[in-house]
Every structure is written in C-alpha cells, then in structure tokens.
Amino acid sequence: MSSVTVRRRTPGAYALLVSLIVLALVMLLPFVIIAVNAFKTPAEYSAHGPLSLPKGLYLQGLKDFWQRVDFGGKLVNSVIISGSVAVLAVILSVLNAYALGIGRIRGRVSIMVVLLLANTMPQEVLVYPLYFVSKKVGLYDTRISVIIIFTAIQSAFGTYLLSSVLSSFPREILEAARMDGAGRLRILWRIVVPISRPTLGVLFVLFFIWTWNEFFLPLIFLISNENQTVPVALGVLQGQRLMDATMTSSSALLGIIPAIVFFLIFQRTLTRGITVGSAN
C-alpha cells in the first residue's frame, strides 16, 4: 500500500464534523421513528411504546391506509395540483418579473412592497374571502380553485425574487438583442428565460414542494374525498380522542416519500441554481 498523505485536521474541523454528524442524526431521528412505528402492529406499539424495535415487518398498516383513503387517487391529485401550480407560477413570475425587473415599469417599488406584504399574510386571513369568491364563481370544492389560489400565492414570492434577480441582468446583452431587431417577447423567450433557467428551475422545485405540503387551504377547499391531496388525506386518521399511532406513522411515511423522491430527482437543479446564483 502506498503511503497516503493524511492532512492533519485541526480541532476546529473535528468539532465541525462532529456537530454536523449530530445535526444529521437529529434531522434523521424523526424519520427513523416514523419508519420504525410504521412497521409495528398496534398491539406492539401499545405494549412497548414508540421507541421499541418492531418484531417483524407488519405491512398491514400501510396496506389498510392505502385502501382506506384511496391513496393512489390522492397522489394523482397532489401531482396535478402541485405540478400545475409550479408551472403556472413560474410562468407568471417570469412575466411579472420581466416587466418589473427589466422593463422597470412605473411604480415598481410600490408593487414590490405590496407583493412582499402579500407574502407575509397568514393563510387564515385569506380563507373567508377566498371561500366566498370561489363559491360565487362555482369553483368551491374543485382542484382548479386550489391551483388558482396557490399559483397566485407562489408567484407573489416568485415575482419578488425574480424581479430582484432580473434587475441585475446584464444590460449590454439586452441592448445587443434590441440592436439586432428583437422585440420584447423575443428578448424574453430567447434571452432572458434561457439565461435565468437555473433560477427558474429552483423556483419550480420549491413551488412544487411547497404546494405539495400545503394543508390548510386544501383542507378548506377540497371537500370531496375524490378531490383531496395527500396531506389532507393524512388528516383522516386524526380521531376525536384516540389516535392510531402505527397507522399514522404508515401514512406519514407514505406522505413524505413522494416529496423525497421529487427532491432527489431535482436535487441537481437545486444545487446548480444555487451555485449559479452565488457566481453572479
């Protein structure tokens, strides 16, 4: 074996390593507890508590939950809603930000302030107005109502973020394009969008995951079981006085897997977007 030059780590580096490991463990612990309890029988859970290891692999909880709430249908709903919102909100954000960040329309500062304020608004405040409006236009208890609402909510943040990014867009490129006779739309689609694509990718991923995890508004607006999303379906297990800890764990496991899978698929988009951002 060739001798490997071991770089001496400073005590500080060790301390950092240890604290990172501890942090990782702390972050993983809830997942581990959920996974452990998801595969236990209810009797085992009651007799030995949440921290004991399961004696065997008990899959009935997962199966029962899947059938009880028609989980496949809920997945489809969640994908439709989160996917539509992510796509529409990115498009809307780009159009808005193009006007605000590059077009520099009049009153842009006040518009940005309004958008920022809209972002800080708690959803509870929005419930009643949205409820009455959606009832008036006949969209109450439809997936489209939730798609419209979250497209607006997410694109408020997206517009705010993208506008600041685009306001530092290199002016020379825009000038050059204009000299070549490119119109506004052409500049947007052929120059601005391709160059800021990493940022748009990050926004897409974030919008998707945020919308996926939304609970409160979908709970209010998706009344029929056939329209419900995954987080709302998980709420079915919340009993009045009793809780079924093992089935709740199973459902939690089923609920987070899709979000994790999505995250893993788009993880590279995320890191790329962040590094591009830092290079600017």
Added chain:
Amino acid sequence: MFKTGKTLAALTAGLLALSACGSGGSTSSPKELKLWHYEGPDSAMGVAWNQAIKEFEQTHPGVKVKFEEKGFEQIQKTAPMVLNSKDAPDILEYNKGNATTGLLAKQGLLTDISAEVTKRGWDKQLSPNIAETAKYDAKGVMGGDKWYGVPNYAEYLQVFYNKKLFDKYGVKVPTTFEEFTAAMDAFAKKGVTPMANGGAEYPAQQYLYQLALSKADRPWVDRFERYTGKVDFHDPAWTYAATTFADWVKKGYIAKSSVSTKAEDAGTSFISGKYPMFFSGSWWYGRFEKEIKTFDWDTFLWPGTKMTLGSSGNLWVVPKGSGNKQLAYDFIAITMKKDIQNLLANNGGVPVAADPNGVTDPKNKKLIENYQTLVSNDGLGFYPDWPAPGYYDVLVAGTQKLMNGTAAPNQVLDSFAKPYEENLSTIGH
C-alpha cells in the same frame, strides 16, 4: 430554445385538462344519499354504520349511499363553510355541544328535526339524559326545545382495572368509596402508583370533575353546564374535588410525574400493565379489548357516586341544504333499529337503545348494563370543558397547578371561575 416554452405550455395544458375532468358532478341527486362520518372502519360505530348503509341500500332500491370518511379535524374546521354551500352532504356525523352543533343550529345551518323525532318515536328511545345534547334552544345552548340531531351511541367513564396486578398485590376490588381509597392506599404503600393519569390532557380534569360530581346532583350539573343558575366555584363539591385531587397526588395515588403525560400515553401505559387502574371513557373499550394480551381486565363504575362523566355520543345531523331529507331520516331510523344497535354493542360500543339480551360477550354486556344503571339514575354528568370555549385548556392548566402544588385548591378554583363568568356575559344570560 423555444422547446422549453412549448413543453411547459403542453404540460400546463395537459395538467389543466386533467384537473378539469372529474371535478364536477358533486351535486346531490335524488338517487344518492351523501353521507359523511369520521369513525374508523374498525370502530364499533364504523362497523355498525357500515351495516346500516347496506340495509339502507337494500330497503331503498335504486338509491346509492355515497359515503365519505372524513377526519375529525376536517369536519370541525370546515363544517360551517361546507354546510353553507351546495356541496353539503345530505347527512353527517357531528360533534355534540354548544360550541359545535349548538352553534350551527343557531346559525341556521341545521334542520330542526323535532317533528320527525316524535313521528318516528326516537324521543321514546332516547332517555332524557341522552336527549339533552341533541336538543338546543335559539341561543344554541343544549337542553333546549328543538331537536337538531340524533345520537346512536353514548359514552361514559368507568374505572378500568388490571386483575393481574390486583391479585399480585392482594388487593380487593372495591365496591364502596372507602374500599376504593383503601385499595389505592394499599397499592401506593407497595410502591405502585394505582391510577394512570394524563395531566397534559383530559384525564386529570376528569378525575377532578368526577370528585365534584360525587358530591353533586342534577340541578348542580344543570347550573354548571346549561347556565340555569349561579355557579359557585367555592361550593362544597368543587372545594372537595380540588382538595381531594391535590391530596391524592400528595399521597401518590396519582403520579406527580404524570403532569405532562398525554391521554394516549396514559392509555398505553395501562395496556402495557404499568398501572392497576385507569379512570377513563368507554372510547378506550374496543382498543383495550384488542390490544391487552398479557392480563385480564375488567371495569367498575366509580364507587359511591350517583353521577359520572358521560353523555350521548356524536349526533347525526341533517344540514339545512340537504337535498334528500326524507332519505336522511330513513337512514337514521335504520341506525336506531335493534339489530344495528346490538351490532354496535357487540363491537364494544355503548348503544343508546340496545337490548342487553342481544349482546353475547359478557364484558360487552357489562359495559351496557353499567351504562343503563347510570341512565336509570339520571347519572350522566357531561364533561367539565363544555360550558365555555377554550375551557379545556383552563382546566388542564388548573389541574397541572394542583399536581405540581404551585397553587392552592382555592386559587385554582378562582382560575376556573373567571373564564366561566366571562363566557356567561357574552352569552347574555
């Protein structure tokens, strides 16, 4: 470069098309009974109501029951909005009480079903004690003159005990209150905490309220729960309850460490055989029967009292906007029939109109006989958190102070009185 745009557009169009199809068609048709409830499929109610749905479809050819299982939280949070829209179900299970069914009745979102109740004789099947939570007045206060719901089942509290631990420590199962305290004392002397408790949730306040009920009568309960007269939180019943509860903690009948324990943990610790006794509701019954495998257990009513915590279960209510009211009444009628009521009993529920002779399991039979004893004594004392919104948390905080010994019983009773009086003034009594 145009590719991105096109894919995005295609994707959006596709997703929107998907979301557009299948989202309509939720209005109720005459051939469909839209029914919601939030009981698990294996619970006594879940099993019995499943059977009721089957019977309903048999007796109503051509009508389909469109059942949707909901979460408790979801119905609590969204009911006022749903019932005010055209997407309301034709019939649903709803929580009884002033802040829930009472409030919806006051807002005009529920159907007054009084005529139907007398026509179909449900008022004769339901004892006055049980009916109290199904009837509301114009202010939405229970015990009123109009029926807004029908309960199928009841719930009450009793002492669950672990026979194995009683044998092991040579303690006799108590029948009087003196024997009861003697039994707790015997366990405590041997280093075993006799009572399971959850100080962070409802169990602690239920011990406290039970102690008060043992010195109370029906007018006392009516004053407290229905605002029929002035409530004195320093009367003998409340004073006895607070001092005795604090005393029991001091003597080790109830563990001081249970101050931050949840109800779920109190229940599972009884299941795992840690505590000889647990005073709690019949809602545990089915679960104990299923999950306790290592010892024999049984129940007795709190000794030396006429009144115990308990009430009707949740109600079937018919929304004002229900398009199929007659079908909804027909469904309620089926759930009140003997066979459905007995099915409920045989699965560990407490039906309101069962026949103990139709119940096979001896333990289930006892559950129902105990209930009938209580009802015949007019002994259901309801729950302490009912009178005012947010009162549950007031009671949790107060009992925690008693357990920690950070406040004297008198001070704790003062802390109960203040929010109660404040609520009274908003009701306008």
